[in-house]
Amino acid sequence: MPLETASAVAGKPPAAAPVSRTEARERAARNRKLTVYGARVAVLLAFLGLWEVCARTEVIDPFNFSQPSRIWDQIWQWVTHGTAQGSLGEQIGYTLYEALTGWVIGVIGGVLLGIALGRIRFLADVFGPYIKVLNAIPRIVLAPIFLIWFGLGPASKVASAVVLVFFPVFFNAFQGAREVDRNLVANARILGADNRKVTLQVVIPAATTWIFTSLHVSFGFALIGAIVGEYIGATKGLGLLVAAAQGTFNAAGVYAAMTILAVVALLTEGLLTFAEKKLFRWKPADAGDGR
Amino acid sequence: MNTTPAIELTGATKRFRTPSGALHTAVRDLDLTVAQGEFVAVVGPTGCGKSTTLTLVSGLEEPTEGEVLVYGEPVRGIDPKVGFVFQQDAVFPWRTVLSNVMAGPRFRGVPAAEARERARDWLGRVGLAAFEDRYPHQLSGGMRKRVALAQTFVNDPAILLMDEPFSALDVQTRALMSDQLLELWAGTGSSVVFVTHDLDEAIALADRVVVMTAGPATVKEIFTVDLPRPRTVEAVRLEPRFVELYREIWASLGEEVRITRERGAGRAA
Ligand SMILES: Nc1ncnc2c1ncn2[C@@H]1O[C@H](COP(=O)(O)OP(=O)(O)OP(=O)(O)O)[C@@H](O)[C@H]1O
Ligand SMILES: [Mg+2]
Numbered sequence: 001m002p003l004e005t006a007s008a009v010a011g012k013p014p015a016a017a018p019v020s021r022t023e024a025r026e027r028a029a030r031n032r033k034l035t036v037y038g039a040r041v042a043v044l045l046a047f048l049g050l051w052e053v054c055a056r057t058e059v060i061d062p063f064n065f066s067q068p069s070r071i072w073d074q075i076w077q078w079v080t081h082g083t084a085q086g087s088l089g090e091q092i093g094y095t096l097y098e099a100l101t102g103w104v105i106g107v108i109g110g111v112l113l114g115i116a117l118g119r120i121r122f123l124a125d126v127f128g129p130y131i132k133v134l135n136a137i138p139r140i141v142l143a144p145i146f147l148i149w150f151g152l153g154p155a156s157k158v159a160s161a162v163v164l165v166f167f168p169v170f171f172n173a174f175q176g177a178r179e180v181d182r183n184l185v186a187n188a189r190i191l192g193a194d195n196r197k198v199t200l201q202v203v204i205p206a207a208t209t210w211i212f213t214s215l216h217v218s219f220g221f222a223l224i225g226a227i228v229g230e231y232i233g234a235t236k237g238l239g240l241l242v243a244a245a246q247g248t249f250n251a252a253g254v255y256a257a258m259t260i261l262a263v264v265a266l267l268t269e270g271l272l273t274f275a276e277k278k279l280f281r282w283k284p285a286d287a288g289d290g291r
Numbered sequence: 292m293n294t295t296p297a298i299e300l301t302g303a304t305k306r307f308r309t310p311s312g313a314l315h316t317a318v319r320d321l322d323l324t325v326a327q328g329e330f331v332a333v334v335g336p337t338g339c340g341k342s343t344t345l346t347l348v349s350g351l352e353e354p355t356e357g358e359v360l361v362y363g364e365p366v367r368g369i370d371p372k373v374g375f376v377f378q379q380d381a382v383f384p385w386r387t388v389l390s391n392v393m394a395g396p397r398f399r400g401v402p403a404a405e406a407r408e409r410a411r412d413w414l415g416r417v418g419l420a421a422f423e424d425r426y427p428h429q430l431s432g433g434m435r436k437r438v439a440l441a442q443t444f445v446n447d448p449a450i451l452l453m454d455e456p457f458s459a460l461d462v463q464t465r466a467l468m469s470d471q472l473l474e475l476w477a478g479t480g481s482s483v484v485f486v487t488h489d490l491d492e493a494i495a496l497a498d499r500v501v502v503m504t505a506g507p508a509t510v511k512e513i514f515t516v517d518l519p520r521p522r523t524v525e526a527v528r529l530e531p532r533f534v535e536l537y538r539e540i541w542a543s544l545g546e547e548v549r550i551t552r553e554r555g556a557g558r559a560a
Contacts, residue, residue: 181381183377183379183380183381184381184383186346186351186375186377186381187375187377187381187382187383187442188383188394188398189351189369190349190351190369190373190374190375191394191395191398191399191442191443191446192371192395192398192399192446193394193398194398197398201394201398202383205383205385206385208385281426282384282385282386282387282426282427282428283384283428284428
C-alpha cells in the first residue's frame with residue numbers, strides 16, 4: 001500500500017501535462033512525415049537535375065543516355081499525338097490487359113494447386129519433383145516459344161505472364177497451407193468441420209497472409225511477362241513501344257516507356273495494398289506501420 | 292444404457308516418433324473410466340501426458356496400443372459428442388468473436404440465424420456480449436479463453452474435455468467461471484475430464500481427482516471427493532474435508548512432481 005501511494009505521487013508531475021505531450025508527439029510525427037516526403041522529392045529532383053546537367057554539358061552522351069527533358073517531351077508527344085501504333089492509352093491498356101489476365105490466371109492456378117498440394121500429401125509427393133524441375137527452368141526464355149505457339153496477339157503475352165506468376169504464388173500458397181496452426185485445424189475438426197470445411201474455412205484464410213505476400217511480387221512479374229512478350233513480337237503494347245524506340249535509336253523513347261511502366265506498376269501496387277488492408281482487418285496492425 | 296461409461300480407456304499407450312527418429316512414450320498402459328455425468332479432474336506433473344490422453348479420447352490421435360471407448364463404442368475419428376477446450380489458443384483469428392462462437396453450429400449445419408442466437412446466448416453467459424464484433428487480437432488473453440469456452444459449450448457436448456481451460460484467467464474470473472461451469476454441468480449431465488495444475492480447482496470441481504505419474508503418464512492414484520453438491524468454489528475451500536483431501540492428494544502428486552523436476556535437472560546437467 002505505501003508503495004502504491006509512492007508511485008502514484010511519483011507519477012503525478014508528468015501526468016499533469018499529458019495533453020500537450022501527446023500533442024507534441026503528434027506534431028513531431030507529422031513533421032517527420034513531411035521531412036521524409038520532402039527528402040524523397042529532393043532526392044528525385046537532385047537525380048533528375050544532375051542527369052539533365054550532365055547531359056547538357058555532354059559529360060554523358062545524351063544520345064545514349066538521353067536526358068529528363070527529352071524523356072518528358074517524348075511522353076508528352078505520345079500523350080498528345082499518340083504513338084506510331086496508336087494512342088498511348090491503348091498501348092497501356094493492352095499491356096495492362098495482358099498482365100492482368102495472366103496474373104489472374106496464374107494466381108488462381110497457383111493458389112488452387114498450392115492449397116491442393118499443401119493439403120493432400122499424395123499429390124505433393126507425386127507432383128513435387130516436377131514442379132521443382134519446372135521452377136528451375138528460366139521461364140522467361142519460354143516467351144519466344146509462346147510467340148510461336150500463340151502468335152503475335154495477346155495470348156502469347158498472357159502465357160508468359162502466367163508462367164512467371166504461377167510459381168511464386170504456388171510456393172507461397174503451398175507453404176501457407178502446410179504451415180497452418182495445427183491447433184486451429186484440430187479445433188475446427190472438434191467443432192464439427194469436415195475436410196472440405198477445414199480447407200475452405202481454416203486453411204485458406206490462414207494461408208491468405210502467405211498468398212498476399214506473393215501477390216505483390218507476382219503482379220510485377222506479370223508486367224514483366226507481358227512486356228517481354230510484347231518486346232519480342234507484338235502489334236500493340238508498351239513493350240512494343242520500347243522495341244520500336246530501340247529500333248530507331250530513340251533512347252528517350254525507351255526511357256519514356258519505362259517511366260510509364262513504373263507509374264502503372266506503382267498504381268496497381270497501391271490498389272493491392274488497399275485491398276489487403278480491407279481483407280486483413282482481423283490482423284493486428286503491423287508494428288512497422290507507424291514507422 | 293446408463294451403466295455404460297462415457298469414457299473408457301484400457302491399456303492405452305501412445306508413442307510419438309521424435310524428430311531424431313526415436314520413440315517417445317507419452318502415455319503408458321493407462322486405465323481410466325469416466326461414468327456418465329461424472330466430473331473427473333486430472334492432475335499430474337508438467338509434460339507427463341495429460342494433454343495427450345485427452346487427444347486420445349477426442350479422436351484427434353489414435354492410441355498406439357490399447358483401447359479407447361466412448362459410450363461403449365471404440366473411438367474412430369472425431370465424435371460429435373465431444374467438446375474440447377484446448378490448452379493453447381485455438382480461436383480463429385480471422386473471425387470475429389460472434390463468428391467464432393457460431394463456428395461449431397455452422398460447421399454442423401445449423402442455420403445461420405439459429406447459430407447466431409445460440410452464440411449470442413453463450414457470449415452473454417461468458418460476459419462477452421459487448422465484444423461480439425471484435426477480432427481475437429483485440430481481446431485480452433482471458434477474454435480469448437472465454438471465447439474458446441463459449442465456442443465449445445455452444446455445441447452442447449455430452450463429453451467435455453478441458454485442458455487447463457482457466458489457467459489464463461485472473462483469479463476472480465476463474466472462480467466465477469468455475470462456479471458457472473459447475474452450474475452448467477449440473478444442468479446438462481455431461482461428463483467432464485478437466486486437466487489442471489491447480490489442486491484447489493481440481494478438488495472444488497470434481498467427483499474424482501486422478502493423479503498421474505511422471506511421464507509417461509499412467510494413473511497413479513484416484514481420490515474420490517466426497518464433498519456435497521451443489522458446491523461453490525469459495526465456500527467449499529473452507530471445509531475441513533477439503534483441506535484433508537488437499538493434503539492427501541498433494542502428498543501423492545508432490546512425489547511425481549519431484550521426480551519430474553529431478554529428471555529435468557538431470558537432463559540439463
Ligand atoms: N506430437 C508430438 N510429438 C512428439 N512428442 C510429443 C507430441 N505431443 C506430445 N509429445 C510429448 O509427450 C509428452 C506429454 O505431452 P503432453 O502435452 O501430453 O503433456 P502434459 O501433461 O499435457 O503437460 P502440461 O501439463 O505441461 O500441459 C511430452 O514429453 C511431449 O514432449
Ligand atoms: Mg498439456
